[in-house]
Amino acid sequence: MEGRRAVEAVWRIESARIVGALARYVGDFPLAEDLAQEAFAEALVAWPRDGVPERPAGWLLTVGRRRAVDGFRRRAARDDRYAVLARDLASATEAGDDGDLDLLADPDQIDDDLLALAFISCHPMLSPEAQVALTLRTIGGLTSDEIARAFLVPTATVQARITRAKKTLGAARVPFVVPPPEERRARLRAVLSVVYVIFTEGSSATSGTAQIRVDLAHEALRLARILARLSPDEPEVHGLLALLELTAARFPARTAPDGRPVLLEDQDRRRWDRTAIRRGRAALDRAERVGRGLGAYGLQAAIAACHAEAPSVTATDWDRIVLLYEALGRIAPSPVVALNRAVAVSMATGPAPALLLVDALAADGAFPGSHLLPSVRGELLRRLGRTTEARAELELAIGLCGNEAERAVLAAKLADL
Known part of the structure; x- marks a missing residue:
């Protein structure tokens, strides 16, 4: 054993x-x-x-x-x-x-090997979806279920993409070499997406008993730092690194000694890693200097910086966060961005207008099989005093949630009702 x-x-x-x-x-x-x-x-x-x-x-x-x-x-x-x-x-x-x-x-050689895997898996002969799925499976070690939950698609779809990608690369006998800089630039967007999803799964695990998978998050951070050295003039590389540093800075306060998740409003901000926050701010400044406006990762990093610099939840500049999410929704629209914007609206102007946004997402069929939308909707209904509806949404969210630690948080909210 x-x-x-x-x-x-x-x-x-x-x-x-x-x-x-x-x-x-x-x-x-x-x-x-x-x-x-x-x-x-x-x-x-x-x-x-x-x-x-x-x-x-x-x-x-x-x-x-x-x-x-x-x-x-x-x-x-x-x-x-x-x-x-x-x-x-x-x-x-x-x-x-x-x-x-x-x-x-040789640790440096290992780093090169992992990046080579990422760049090879993101080969242009593969579809963007297959590139990301294969790389997540290979260098991130994510299961097909975890990848499917990250992209809100069926597990069978992910498995088919990975299988086809492997066969395509094998048939083409793609050599194992890190592509030259000009080719690397063409594949960089997909590689950044992979690193981002690995970190997201590490910072908010979709399955298992722990809310944070530190090993995955730190691996993504390490790869982002290497990419920043390889591509010093790419603003989105620095934007991604800033986002990861600023998000990881909150890790020490996100779990209680018994492993129980601690919500943002209850976190002891003195435990946040100020060195990581400084690194994140420096990377965000670099992204702004080398780019013409912030990209998708840079905007998310700017949102994370709003949280990192605020002394409390109530003192957070929620109006600025709403504006940043609106900008993000224009250049990188997704159901996750729209849902996060609704949460920010609830903090800036109240739960009623936010609920309208969430109901619109529900009407569009966003987040099929995911606990995210009912958990947010349940919280908004709770704040509006619509207890019976809130209870139903939280029960639905608990049934859909694959992470034990997060289920416990939802169950505690339900018990409070």
Whole structure:
């Protein structure tokens, strides 16, 4: 049992890095993912029997490399590629020993591998939807269900996109290389979207027991910082980094010692990370300097800055936040933006006008199968004193919510009614 838990933990934390290292090694992204899965399958048998190796990621990488050599041997015993791989493997540490190899020993190279995965998965031969779905699955480690909830589409749709994307990349034999700057710029928008969704799932988990998945959020932050160094003149890169820094700054106050979520109005703002807020403000200033007006991520970062700089909920500049959401809705309209604008309107002018906006979203069929709209509607109805309707909406939201911590918050609101 201990070995199985270790395999699951390493898969959760290291799978993207291992796939990236193997992809660079064999030059084939779909093959690398298959090799990684075979290595983890072997670990499920070996680790419970023999014990967890001292360096689990290195063990898995070595097994994956050996599987690659076996495959090349079967296809072309004297192939030049096989000869190179075999020579490399002969000098590597035996599997189960140190086994971390230079592919995992250089953090900078790992960073490059993960970004290479992101840029390859966002290849222009794939549709934008397939690019994002495949990259989220590969480097974010998100399940198909989590990706589906993030984009408000059926799980089967996400699975089909990922399957088609893998087949397309495999058939085209796309090389595992970070594209040159001119090609990277064309794929940057999709990569930024991927990093954003990974962070969103980390900061507000759609499933599981914890509200915040710190590992995912920090991974997205790390990738955003690397992208900012790679693309210093791209305003939306700095806008995204600002948004992530300013949002992550609130993490220390968002959960109680027992893990229970703490709502914004109840958070101890003294616990917010002021260093992260300064980093976020600096990135937002950079986005404003290098761009001609803020883009979608920059506008969201400006909203986050309004929260970060306010001493309390009541002292927050809600009128400015409403204006920023209106601007965001013009350049990047979505049901989530519209719902967030309604929440801001409720704080700026009251729940009645906000409820009209939410009811319009409901009439349009927004958020099918999601708890977000009924949870907001229930809160607005509660503030209007329409208790019976509020109770029905909160009950619906609880039934749809996939995160245990968030369900507990909704249940507490329901109990108060």
